[in-house]
């Protein structure tokens with residue numbers, strides 16, 4: 439993935455925007471976005487991904503007809519819809535989160551507001567637009583538009599309910615060599631900013647299910663998924679969103695280290711940790727080059 443300029447600044451300033459101005463995106467910008475997102479087609483696990491940008495124009499406001507969001511999103515100028523085969527292990531969903539978040543940051547860099555929607559969207563209607571292949575699903579979409587100057591009461595309530603402005607502290611998320619020793623910023627050294635950008639990432643219901651163990655001897659950052667007790671996506675009729683969330687975290691990490699000029703790669707290298715905390719499973723590791 440090509441790092442964007444000022445990744446850190448963009449990540450720090452991004453928040454979910456659900457209320458937009460009634461203003462279409464100009465045709466030349468639509469063309470630029472369409473062209474750019476066609477290039478986001480794989481993630482660390484190499485799953486095949488497809489994305490489509492659907493936007494209303496001044497002359498055709500019907501384009502978005504039927505793409506419902508249960509009233510959560512007001513005046514969207516467009517949506518990015520994506521499709522992937524989740525795969526047996528769910529790695530397709532991690533790739534999906536990784537690539538869709540690169541699109542979110544690219545759009546933020548253009549001054550556009552976005553909101554991830556993993557539950558508040560009429561799945562079948564969005565899926566129809568993608569002409570899904572066998573085994574593909576639409577795990578989530580993002581709404582896009584020019585942010586309104588003040589959010590609606592509903593949006594303010596949603597942010598309050600999900601505690602969207604807060605994030606878990608370092609000692610809950612990041613560890614050294616095993617899950618018993620918290621990793622301090624001083625120990626993370628030049629990787630402290632990349633981990634901070636992981637910490638600030640958006641996640642479904644702000645659950646922040648990512649955990650990272652830094653293995654100092656091997657200079658590897660091991661990413662884990664820690665599920666919330668009782669979360670049953672199949673009962674809610676949504677995709678396994680915590681996997682998408684981990685993909686988002688991987689995107690923030692890679693963008694930030696890429697911008698800092700540090701090289702490395704994603705590898706499957708699960709560390710030898712005797713007992714993992716409950717509901718915790720290994721996903722992938724970043725190997726410092």
Ligand SMILES: Cc1cc2nc3c(=O)[nH]c(=O)nc-3n(C[C@H](O)[C@H](O)[C@H](O)COP(=O)(O)O)c2cc1C
Pocket residue numbers: 452453454455456510553554555556557558559578596600601602603639640641642643644679682683686
């Ligand atoms: C995978 C994913 C799915 C989400 N689904 C929804 C959704 O269905 N409806 C909604 O209003 N917000 C949704 N959100 C937005 C989160 O609630 C939001 O990212 C979180 O509360 C943190 O707030 P922030 O994005 O403003 O930092 C989703 C976010 C992610 C990453």
